[in-house]
Amino acid sequence: MELEQVLPLRILIAKPGLDGHDRGAKVVARAFRDDGWEVIYTGLRQTEELIAAAAVHEDVSVVGISDLGAIHVPVIERLTELLEKHGREDMVIVAGGTFVEEDLVALRNLGVAACYGPGSDTRAITAEVRRFVGEEVGFAKLREAVRSAEGATS
Numbered sequence: 001m002e003l004e005q006v007l008p009l010r011i012l013i014a015k016p017g018l019d020g021h022d023r024g025a026k027v028v029a030r031a032f033r034d035d036g037w038e039v040i041y042t043g044l045r046q047t048e049e050l051i052a053a054a055a056v057h058e059d060v061s062v063v064g065i066s067d068l069g070a071i072h073v074p075v076i077e078r079l080t081e082l083l084e085k086h087g088r089e090d091m092v093i094v095a096g097g098t099f100v101e102e103d104l105v106a107l108r109n110l111g112v113a114a115c116y117g118p119g120s121d122t123r124a125i126t127a128e129v130r131r132f133v134g135e136e137v138g139f140a141k142l143r144e145a146v147r148s149a150e151g152a153t154s
Helices: 023-034 048-058 072-085 101-109 122-134 139-153
Strands: 010-014 038-041 062-067 092-097 114-116
Touching (some): 048 062
Parallel strands (some): 010 062
C-alpha cells in the first residue's frame, strides 16, 4: 500500500528569525509539491510559536526549518518544547540552510532527522523525508534513540 493511502503527506516549511533569504526554502517547497506532498509555507520571519501553531493546526507530518543565519538550535529547542505541549512528539523535524559542525550534533540530539545544506539534491531530500514519515521517526523517538546510544557508550 502506498504511503499516501495511509496518511496525507503534509510538510510545513518555515523561515524563522530575521533571515530574509527564501530562495532555498521555496525550491525545496516546490520539490515536495512536485513529489505529491501538500506543502504549507509560512513565509519569512516566523516565530517558534507561530510555526508550532501552524504545524499543529495544519496537522503536518513534517516540519522543515530553513535558515542561513545559524539559529537552528535555539529555534528547534523552543519548537520541540511547544510541539510537546501540544502532544505532537510524532512530527518529523528536518532542517535546511547553513550549519556549523557543533550545531549538527546539537540538532541530532534534539531529534532532528536530517540537515540539508545548500546544493542538496531535492529528489534525495524528498525521498529521505518520505522514508522518515513511513518509519515514524518523530523528533521525540530520535532524541530518545540518541540518548540511549550515548548511555550505552558511557
